[in-house]
Amino acid sequence: MFLRVTLEGTALVQLPTDSKVQPYKIFEVGGVKVAVIGLTNPEAPTLVSPxxxxxxxxxxxxxxxTQARADAKAQGAQVFVVLTxxxxxxxxxxxxxxxGPLISLANSLQGFDVILGDHTNVQYSGTIGGALVVENLSKGASYARVSLTYDPxxxxxxxxxxxxxxPFASxxxxxxxxxxxxxxxxxxxAAQLDGKIGVATDTFPRGNNIERLGEVALGDLIADAYRTRYSTQLAIVNSGAIRSSLPSSYAPQDKTLRRPAPGYQAGPPYDVVKGDIYSVLPFGNTVVTRSVTGAQLYAVLENSVSALPGSSGRFVQISGFSYTYDVSKPVGSRVVSVKLDSGAAIQKDSATYTLALPDFTNDGGDEYTMLADGxxxxREPDALVLLEYVQKLGTITPTVGQRINAIK
Structure with missing residues (x-):
């Protein structure tokens, strides 16, 4: 995002960037001191490798x-911006x-002029408590040009x-x-990533947080790849690990391929290349296999749906089982029932099941502390597992199997 400050009788000035990590930085623009205060989201330690x-x-x-604003004001700052x-x-x-967290933050702060958010890929602009609050789309899909007028x-x-x-590249x-x-x-x-590995009969969608709110075909595909590879009863993948649709925005040099993007042959069906897989799963996570009790699985699923109706990367896509939840119930008691694909009920008890999942989740990331038991x-990199699964299937079709069911 770009923050611009308009002063009475002066031109627009774009603030410079600074690479040093400090609680805040004061920029002087046309004689006005603008404090930019950086904030990390509280759950950040659970969103990266433990x-x-x-x-x-x-x-x-x-x-x-609030403390940073007071300190910056003591140093002469006149305009106050939060970047979070x-x-x-x-x-x-x-x-x-x-x-969401951005709105809650804005409602709790006083004395700020602009609050710039991020993280959830939602475009929003509004005024809360006297501050202009803005969130922009991810991956450069758009940017926000903010202008302030300051009266000395x-x-x-x-x-x-x-x-x-x-922005348009053209x-x-x-x-x-x-x-x-x-x-x-x-x-x-291109030599490493342009090789065709399969055909998708249509796009496996991802984006606008759909994978963080409910079951999606791409999540089913990834979880199925885990479970098939290691012959486990169950598999899960946190939606925060899924970073692109399939086919992705990766641009192979071969323009004869059928791709959703302009400049390629029309589809569907679409040609899937290796680069697509690494766009979908770019973090280099490793698949882990383990056993879990029915009680642990219930705890996993409760954490998965705990942020609903809001979106969260902790929401897991699943394979080998299905479950029903009720978002009207209190957090921690929303899961109504769980059953294997065979139809057998999974109880909230000490019975054990084999599970495949990303190492990030198994280590307690996204607050899956019930799995951080050593x-x-x-096993192998998650992208490799998905790549070889698609290659083995040859043709993949985006379907949703009603694995995750909400009580309306």
Whole structure:
């Protein structure tokens, strides 16, 4: 995102970036001091590999932002901006009402002019508590141009506006030197990733948080790949690990392939290449196999649906079983029933089942602490497992098997 500050009688000035990690940074724009305060989302340590944060402790964001604002004001700051990795998790299409960590943060803060969010890939712009609150789409699909008007006479921001801008590559003239540098790498990547591995009869969708709200065909495919590879009874994959639709936006050099993107042959069906798989599963997670009790599985599923009706990367896609949940019930008691594909009920007891899952989840990521018990046999990279599964099937069709069922 770009923050621009408009001063009375001056031109727009784009703030420079700074690479140092500090609680805040003060930029002087046209004689006005603008404080930009960075906040990490509280659940960040659970969203990366456990222990990756080391000794870093994440504190309450409201208290941290309030203290940083006071410190920045003492140094002469006049405009206050929060930059945070928190987003909107639920947006009512009819009323436009929104909620989520970004909205909760904005409702809890005072004295800020702009709050810039992220993380959930939801486009939002609104005013909360006097602050302009903005979240933008991910992966450069659009960017937000925020303008503030500051009046030195009243020492306050008198106007704030946001415009969402969609960038188009066709409107940018490529730099010849950059193109030359990239050409070698593109050739190397094409040799490794452009090979066709299968055909998709249609697109396996991902995006707009659909995979974080319910069962999706791509989640079924990945979980099936895990379970088939290691002959386990069950398999799960956290939706936060799924980063692209299939076929993906990866651009093979071979334009005779059938792809959803412009410049290729039309489909469906579509040709799936190796690069698609690494776009879907880019994190380099490893599949782990282990046993779980019925009680552990219930705890896993309760964590999975705990953020609903909001979206969360902890929501798991599944294979080998199905379950029903009721979001109207309190968090922790939403799972109504669980059963194997055979129809046999899984009880909340000490009976054990074999399970395949990402090492991230098995290590307790996404708050799956019930699995962080030291169990698990390390297997192969998840992308390799999916790649070879698609290659073996040859043709894949996006279908949803009613594995995850909500009581309406």
């Amino acid at each position: 222990s990756a944060f080391g000794t870093i402790k994440i504190t309450d964001p409201v208290a941290a932002a 990795h928190m987003g909107v998790t639920d947006k009512n299409p009819s009323t436009g009402a929104v909620r 006479a009243t020492r306050s921001v008198t106007k704030s506006d946001n415009t969402f801008v969609t 409107e940018v003239t490529p730099d010849p030197e950059v193109v030359q540098v990239l050409a070698t790498y593109r050739t190397q990547l 169990q698990g046999v390390t």
